[in-house]
């Protein structure tokens with residue numbers, strides 16, 4: 363793994379060791395105490411596919427991408443995921459890998475990151491609706507238009523205070539970010555999927571995109587990392603790493619830093 367951008371860092375960039383990698387991905391100063399920061403993380407093939415032949419992202423990612431994926435989780439206070447991705451990918455409570463536990467300890471982050479599932483239907487993905495002790499700290503984010511039976515069910519399986527209703531007809535992500543910040547959850551990591559990423563971007567709620575481009579072409583019918591009606595958002599390159607042919611980068615909103 364070698365760091366191509368930025369070039370003016372005070373540590374070895376080739377190879378980039380774990381401390382250097384954690385430094386490259388640390389949340390911006392002030393995040394965690396005063397400001398909240400939403401980073402999204404995706405993987406894509408060279409021809410833009412966000413899934414492999416089995417309809418999941420696990421078949422297009424690489425070893426280097428998995429390393430960064432695990433680090434990003436370790437750095438976060440809460441993992442934000444669309445209910446579709448949680449269902450398709452069989453999301454369970456996150457467990458920080460032993461390799462990256464020191465990152466949480468160094469940042470004073472106790473325990474594991476929480477998991478926030480975003481849904482319109484209000485249905486908690488099955489593996490996260492289990493007994494609270496098994497599922498970990500799971501929160502549900504929906505709007506006041508979600509079916510009340512589903513919301514009641516979610517409250518009884520996750521806990522009264524674990525269901526956030528932000529927005530009337532649809533989820534207001536800025537209100538949600540404030541609610542999370544009020545709970546001390548300011549380092550946000552969104553792991554998709556493409557429809558959620560579209561809506562977050564449309565509301566100008568994403569500060570940063572972490573994207574791994576894997577060195578493969580797959581053709582076929584696959585979603586891209588955003589799915590939904592046309593929109594436009596500009597990002598500026600911040601970081602670029604090369605590892606075994608994968609390009610792993612961070613792009614940020616021009617006015618975010």
Ligand SMILES: NC(=O)c1ccc[n+]([C@@H]2O[C@H](COP(=O)([O-])OP(=O)(O)OC[C@H]3O[C@@H](n4cnc5c(N)ncnc54)[C@H](OP(=O)(O)O)[C@@H]3O)[C@@H](O)[C@H]2O)c1
Nearest residue numbers: 404405412418444445446447481482483554555557558561
């Ligand atoms: N390449 C990658 O890095 C990557 C990352 C993540 C996922 N994926 C792939 O993407 C596919 C899933 O795509 P997807 O677009 O269906 O995933 P998604 O965005 O995670 O799921 C869509 C569902 O999430 C909820 N949702 C999304 N936006 C919402 C909003 N604004 N407000 C309220 N709820 C919202 C809704 O849940 P309800 O149905 O409960 O209402 C919606 O049906 C899978 O194949 C997965 O493997 C790839």
